[in-house]
Amino acid sequence: MELPKAYNPHEVEDKIYSEWESKGYFHAEPILDKNPYSIVIPPPNITGILHMGHALNNTIQDILIRFKRMQGFGAEWMPGTDHAGIATQNVVERRLAKEGIKRHNLGREKFVDEVWKWRDEYGSTIIRQLKKLGCSCDWQRTRFTMDEGLSEAVLEVFVRLYDKGLIYKGNYIINWCPRCQTALSDEESQHKDVDGMLYHIKYPIKDPSGGVDKHVVIATTRPETMLGDVAIAVNPKDDRYKDLKNKTLVLPILNRELKIIYDGLVDMKFGTGALKVTPAHDPVDFGLSLKHGLEQINVMNDDATINSLGGDYEGMDRFEAREAIIEDLKERGLFIKSEPHRHAVGHCYRCHTMVEPRLSLQWFVKMKPLAQPAIEAVRSGKIKFYPERWTKVYLDWMENIRDWCISRQIWWGHRIPVYYCKKCSSLRPKDQILRSASGLPQNDGNIGLGAIISKSRPDKCPKCGSTELEQDPDVLDTWFSSWLWPFSTFGWPKESKDLEYFYPTDSLVTAQEIIFFWVARMIMAGLEFRHDIPFKNVYIHGTVRDITGTKMSKSLGNVIDPLDMIQKYGTDALRFSIISITTQGQDVFLSESKFELGRNFANKIWNASRFIMMNLKPEEISVDLCVFYKGAKLTLPEKWILSRLYSTLGYVGKCLDEFKFNEAANAIYEFVWHEFCDWYIEIVKPTINEKNSQVILYKILEKSLRMLHPFMPFITEEIWQKLPRSKGVTGESIMVQPWPHIQSEMISKKDEDDMKRLIELITSIRNMRAVWNIEPRTKTSVVINIHDSEVEKLLADNVDLVKSLARIADLKYGAHPKPESSAVSIVGNMEVYMPLEGLIDFEKEKLRLVKEEARMQAEMKSLTTRLNDNNFTSRAPREVVEKQEERKAELAIQIKKMSENLKEIGV
């Protein structure tokens, strides 16, 4: 069968993909005689569209899973999406706002219905795009974090953690996003440097005698929070404030009396050394309030406007209030100065609004007990990070882990499985009933009276029988469902064959941004709920950036859309390009032109295949390669290309096992293009109809396609389908073919070295031709002077090869003197002469040779010093010394010959 003249990816990709899918190749079932290999997708969120980060991430996973599938593993790649609570709610809210509808007017239930509708319509965009990328995910198993099964897992986990005393409700300073109007976890608050101001403000000292203008100066970046001040803190060692003891200060404007407290926490060097204490709006101050028994005054509403405790400023936005307060302080003569101050401030990771630290009643997970086994799992090497340096990042975070705020004041998500009995909530604390699903009474001072922790809504209060129950209005952090992904997707909490077979999974491929959000928490969840690690390897790939090093983002407009690139260059080109430039653990700097690499390679593969298939005679090729190899007499190029194939194959397998995807891709590229196409195919042309050529061309092509398939699935499939059938080449899809077996008896270092020597010889002859402007059609005569019998034999065996590739009419070799007027080139032990009667320009030749000789002399000098050094010869490995001695001997001959040549042309 012949291939069309040009490869058109768009014509075949969709067809090939749907065929794979319809034949069920992506699906894996637990099969006992196969070893499992499973990976789970880092679930993209349903508001997402495919970006380059996804393209890189999923190409890597697809390479792994296709590789393992071909190797015969029960290869399962579990796909799915997460519900992205805040992000999705924001998207739907914005959509409704366009129609003039507000979330709160719609009501909770109707709003959630709207989100589901939106999800049904748009939530699978990313899935379709992953299919465009060629991902061989097991779509039959596609999961969503809000699916029934996964939701069940979430509730189960909440109740279990509660029963274990690891979930509590408490009043703490949390990160509050005033725009999304919800609490955020520490990880969801991203620190960014902002240029702010440091304001110096006088706080008057209350003087019983009255009238004297004494004050303490404090420095603050958020003057508006002074409305919630309850004290001034200074360091006990600070001499400046020694005599403040027993004094009282007055809060400007509100005129509240403030205590002075002494605490070593206060940094004497910062600002004035006096710290205003605002327990409801700052974590440090909150800590001080607990320690010193101070009141906590929250002065803000949910939208960060000032509340009724803020006096005249009520209703103002926090930044408005800041300005107004500064103005008022100026009027009263209490404002000293403001100076520019750059500092890190938390921002909402979804909407980038400045986070307001704020006292709030939220649900938390106690993390320390969960972290301990997760630390151990990584320390002991049961879980390995690639590259290894992420281990330290992980451990540092884990060892300093803080409790996880899991409640969100939004509507889209898993609702917290806690119900409050209206009647019981009026009972005194000692009578309160807190009943979990397991029936064990629990107690928690903050959880509220009459609370019932239950996976399903109870009919009535177990204590008083009242049916007036209200569910907690909050939903759980999206990551509270994602952290269960590796087992909830396989059916947990129900035991299943899938779970038993595929868990723990093998490798997790993800981006560094997500180590804390997701990777660390999955490890904790896996160990807590399955008593086993969720995966063995964590491969962290780099961030995709544009060519200036900026992270790609829609708002910056520097995005290179993978779907555009697929449209322009084809999926395989996209995949191969991005993989070949992604070094393990390094960020990827992308520009559109980089995709040409993959496109050109695809083109090369196509044309080489087309050429081979045009010339193949199906009756010649139906042999087993091993049988053929034993029976046939092979030429050096034939032995060489087989050796190179299997060397490459071994290297590629090793690289994939070590997550060195770019090295694998580049090894294949080098082999296919620069060895197979550039040399072997050129060599084989004159004898292409012979049996040996036929078999070897066919086998190399066929095995190269299989080796390449994980990287470039579509083009390899398209060619495979048109390939003549033979032993080992069935009509079935290439994706279910076995990974080629390494025939190590065909790997020969000597053959590879010999061929390398011939290639060097041919290259140098071509070089002489180029230098002397000999037209390609003109055949020259060449004389090669050789003293080494082995090299002479090598040349004798391959004389036709050299003659044809170097376009030589007349080749003499052996012990020959230099012919008159010839150009010279020295290659290893060979002295190559090209007679150029009348053509030779001695000045030009002189320059060339002098330069060459100087290079040789320099090398000789350094070699001699090294070899004369006793330390070197005695300490270096024998191999190295031998090699260098060989090189020296060769170099000595070369220099001798070179100087003879130089003498001859009068130097």
Added chain:
RNA sequence: GGGCAGCUAGCUCAGUUGGUUAGAGCGUUGCGUUCACAUCGCAGAGGUCACAGGUUCGAAUCCUGUGCUGCCCACCA
């Protein structure tokens, strides 16, 4: 404040556990269209491996320090 990366050819980057003459792609120079491929072929030019010390027979590679660049973490208001 703590930590992590990067600095190699004009550009973008590889460089295995230290060991011959440091590589690729793009760009560039010369030649080439007799039919697999111009998304191509052949040949070339181009590098003090950021800097300074150190370890070693030997350093792009290991150690220390410096300088830029980028990233992550962090309760100096």
